Amino acid sequence: MLSLEDFALEKHPINIPLDYYRVLGVPVQATTEQIAQAYHDRSVQLPRAEYSHKAITARQQLIRESYQILSEPQQRQNYDTKFLSSSTPEITIAPTQLAGALVILQEFGEYELVVKLSQNYQDSNLTPQENQDILLSVALANLELGRERWQQGKYEKAASFLLAGQKILAEQQICLKIQQEIQQDLCKLRPYRIIELLSLNLKHTKERQTGLNLLQEMLDKRQGIEGKTNDYSGLSLDDFLRFIQQIQSYLTVTEQQTIFEREAKRPSPVATYLAFYALLARGFAHKQPELIFRAKTLLKPLLKHQDIYLEEGVCNLLLGQTEAALQSLDKSQESATLDFIKQQSANSPDLLPGLCLYSERWLQSEVFPHFRDLTDCSTSLEDYFNDLDVQNYLNSLPQELNQQPEIIKETPIITPVSEQLFNASSLQTLQPPVKESKTTANLTMEEAVRETNARQTNKQSQILQNSNLWKIVLASLLGIGFLTIIASLWKKTTTPDSQLILSLNQPMIVIPETNQIEIPTPVVTENILPEILNNDQASIIVAKWLEAKSRAFGINHEINALNEILVDPLLSKRVEIANLVKSQNSYREYEHDFEIESVIMDENNPEKAIIIAQVREVGKYYQNERFLADKSYDSTLRVRYDLNKVDQRWLISNIQDLRSSQ
Structure with a gap:
């Protein structure tokens, strides 16, 4: 049986x-x-x-x-x-x-x-x-x-x-114990996931958004950049600061602005400082001086505890307030940088020529490289001040910029442009000497620390006493500049295309002692794009267009965003449509995903190119705050983008749906 x-x-x-x-x-x-x-x-x-x-x-x-x-x-x-x-x-x-x-x-x-x-x-x-x-x-x-x-x-x-x-x-x-074991692994894995997702090509919008969401989760768990709450990632406060430094090179300027402005409200001194740079960079690159004005308002509380008057001076310059900019220089104790500015202004009645040159080089070598989508962006002050939208905004500013924006709107005291604004044409006459003195952007760390120590005794009372973070990040680096230090560390640790610098058994990033670091002298080169576009550059261009489209037709109607990526005849047509949408009390929300098929250079004209891409667009239409389901859609198109190179930048002159043309 x-x-x-x-x-x-x-x-x-x-x-x-x-x-x-x-x-x-x-x-x-x-x-x-x-x-x-x-x-x-x-x-x-x-x-x-x-x-x-x-x-x-x-x-x-x-x-x-x-x-x-x-x-x-x-x-x-x-x-x-x-x-x-x-x-x-x-x-x-x-x-x-x-x-x-x-x-x-x-x-x-x-x-x-x-x-x-x-x-x-x-x-x-x-x-x-x-x-x-x-x-x-x-x-x-x-x-x-x-x-x-x-x-x-x-x-x-x-x-x-x-x-x-x-x-x-x-x-x-x-098996609650095993669930907890898995959760601990997920918490330790989260920083690695963030870097892997954010380092993806910009066309991977969904995956990168997941990375941004994970980053926000991590910030919330820690209760901010300076937070001491355990997020079970295994990162100490110092480790987390280095992690924030590392991921910035994978983020666009808009992403950094969104993240750090939100974090600054906790409040957070470091997030405030980083939000300032994001606003300044985006305001200049996108020719939106209103963002620079917001950046300056963020800077004011930090001036009480740190000598960052040079940054304030650059803000004032970009807002057309030349007198205020020169006053900021008078307050700064950055002697090496001031010597450089003075040397470049040797034949001028004021320091304006040197400040202009310093600002362009500072933006190019110390600010833009830390934003994924600004590495090839022009830092020409002349182009910035010649922009009509910039001029119109600066014309509307009151003389006293120390007021809050709300007060400004109530009491607009308009100063004549001839007295108030910096004249862009004066840039054409700048003839700086060939020899340059050392600035904080090209001092070696040893020299900068030596200069810092000479002033340290007089500065101790200015350090924020109740904040260990400021002692770690700012006070100990007094006079050197937080972003400059970050720049040197980035150059030694990671680039967007490098392998992830993370180990399961080691700290996130090993950073040498301050006196072991040298800040390399920046090499100022012309902002010239390669003659031949590749797929990565094409992805950035298409991503910029889709972002500009979302902003121009979105709830805030940022129509000026179209100027950043389009050129006539397409620019005029899109601006007209965007204004019509705005006049109808309508707006649109978009979600995009795309893949570059090919990039074709014009054999007869190196200033022209074509991008072919598969683009999925989800459009949601709203009018009078009501969702219009009948006008909304989810479509996948094969799109041709015609590009023209204008002032060393690739701009889109025409967009064509290839399916409808067949």
């Missing part, structure tokens, strides 16, 4: 890709003594305590069965004959032994096989306890697969395995 186990095996046999030698962990050539020793060792080893007694017993049965066959010479000979002739050895087990077999596969690192087998054989014929053991094996397999991918540097794939394992256990409400 058949036993219950034999009956189950006969009725529902399961073939598992295992062999008896592997169950015991011995080679085919193993001696009888080696097999006996392996059996003893495997019998005393126990799997994780979360497995049920039934699963552990099933595992022991398979180990004992393997020993019984291999320890008896005749049975081993019969088994070897069948085993050695098979290309894919298998053993046949009963369904009640499945959980034990999965435990054995788990022990030998066959994690993907565990997942596959569990999907094939998990069904209603198994008891709830057997199902739970199988799900536990799958969750543990996902945990180990996640750790393997982590070690391989595939961080997002690692997270997908960890999340899958966590979901299985959470849905079954079992």
